[in-house]
Amino acid sequence: MTNKSMAHREKLLVALAGVFALSLAAAPEANAMHIMEGYLPGGFCIAWGVLCLPFVLAGFFSIRRTVQENRKALILLAMSGAFIFVISSLKIPSVTGSCSHMTGTGLGAILFGPSCVSILGVIVLLFQAILLAHGGLTTLGANTFSMAIAGPFLAWGLYALLSRLRVNRRVSIFLAAALGDLFTYCVTSLQLALAYPSQQGGVAASALKFLGVFAPTQVPLAVIEGILTVVIVIALESYAQPELKLIGYYREVK
Amino acid sequence: MKKKHMSKNTKTVLILLVIAVLIAVVPLFARKGASFGGSDDAGSVMVEEVRGASYEPWSTPVLENLLGGELPGEVESLIFCVQTGIGVGIIAFCMGRLVERKKWMKKYEKEQEETEEDGGIARDHAGDR
Numbered sequence: 001m002t003n004k005s006m007a008h009r010e011k012l013l014v015a016l017a018g019v020f021a022l023s024l025a026a027a028p029e030a031n032a033m034h035i036m037e038g039y040l041p042g043g044f045c046i047a048w049g050v051l052c053l054p055f056v057l058a059g060f061f062s063i064r065r066t067v068q069e070n071r072k073a074l075i076l077l078a079m080s081g082a083f084i085f086v087i088s089s090l091k092i093p094s095v096t097g098s099c100s101h102m103t104g105t106g107l108g109a110i111l112f113g114p115s116c117v118s119i120l121g122v123i124v125l126l127f128q129a130i131l132l133a134h135g136g137l138t139t140l141g142a143n144t145f146s147m148a149i150a151g152p153f154l155a156w157g158l159y160a161l162l163s164r165l166r167v168n169r170r171v172s173i174f175l176a177a178a179l180g181d182l183f184t185y186c187v188t189s190l191q192l193a194l195a196y197p198s199q200q201g202g203v204a205a206s207a208l209k210f211l212g213v214f215a216p217t218q219v220p221l222a223v224i225e226g227i228l229t230v231v232i233v234i235a236l237e238s239y240a241q242p243e244l245k246l247i248g249y250y251r252e253v254k
Numbered sequence: 255m256k257k258k259h260m261s262k263n264t265k266t267v268l269i270l271l272v273i274a275v276l277i278a279v280v281p282l283f284a285r286k287g288a289s290f291g292g293s294d295d296a297g298s299v300m301v302e303e304v305r306g307a308s309y310e311p312w313s314t315p316v317l318e319n320l321l322g323g324e325l326p327g328e329v330e331s332l333i334f335c336v337q338t339g340i341g342v343g344i345i346a347f348c349m350g351r352l353v354e355r356k357k358w359m360k361k362y363e364k365e366q367e368e369t370e371e372d373g374g375i376a377r378d379h380a381g382d383r
Contacts, residue, residue: 079348085341089334092278097285124337131333133317133325220277227274231267232345238263239352 034125034143035188037136044195049141055149056122058115066112070246076236080108081120083232087225088124088147094217102225103184106177107232109152110159111247121148146187155180170230178226185214 040048066073087104094100108117125143128134135143155176162172193207236244244250317325325333 075348075351079345082341082344082348086338086345087341089337089341091334093281095281095284097281127337131317132330132337220281224274224277227270231270231274234263234267235349236352239349239356 034128034135034147035139035192037129037133037138039136040139040142040191040195042138044191045138045141047141048139048145048191052118052141052144052149055115055118056144059117059119062113062115063119066116066247073243073247076111076240076243076247077108077116079232079236080111080117081123083107083229084117084120084124085127087228088128092221092224094220096217098217100214100217100221102221102228103147103151103181104225104229105148105152105184106155106173106180106225106229109156109180110173110176110229110233111244111249114149114152114156117152118144118148121152142191143188146191147184150187151180151184154183170233173233174226174230176226177229178222181222181225182215182218185218186211189214 063077066077084104084107087102089101091099091101103121105117105121108120122140122144125135125140125147129137129140158179159172159176162175163169167175189210190207192210193203196206197203198206198209
């Protein structure tokens, strides 16, 4: 019976999320790590939002499976989410003389796969959009795509590839997290460029310009994110081995 | 041997954390005059540059609408701290549990071994009698 009521509640949640996503698309607003509130034309907001929906839904199902199959692993899920919370709240000065913050999505992607992280990422983005005027509700779709989908997918893919190539695990985690972070900003640049093609040179020239703003600032931060992810994975490896085994963390390494 | 392994991990973690802090702090000294504004803001400046015209955001953040102005800087840092606090709280709570559990598990395993040994000894004594 509990199972039934749970499935019901989950369906309700998914439906609510769908309605919410639709209402967002209808009532245009925008976010910042993000792309700032109101900085993306309405059509783009809707398009990115719709593009995110399948991933976010997959995330719901993936988390539901985790919850049902191994509740013990929830502690790791909570920690991955909390890690994103912490990491994305730290604004760190960079060599370019401006501040930026990291995404922290690599950890969740490596442990649980990318779709799971899309949910965690959306929570953080909503928090920042509503309370901090950082990012925005209209650009939520675009920001979700860059931070909670594109970045984690790259991190996860890279990690899987590197562990298949038998690269040292910590090195793979470092590279996956760092490049995932960097990729998030590349996607953000691309999103801005698509919305604002340069008058001479079009999308490509514009993308380069935006990359010029984000990339140099982000490179050192990506390195920090890689380092912090490795640190927390070391901590988990020494204290949460049973849970890591449950979610198949050791499976890929033969 | 296990202990040696642990201390190697600890060393790695410490070195990594020092590097991370250095990367974060060095720019402050290297670029003394810089304002360290957000790169998101730099992004919006770039939007204007690429468009060749000033850009009026067509929507403003919810909270700014409600407040009728920008969130005060101090309050913004408060909320950022709240965000960090929530995250750190959860991580610290979970890590605390896991660390305690490991200690407890070790103790339990040791006791298990000891009771097995004790059992053997007790039986021997019984034989003596």
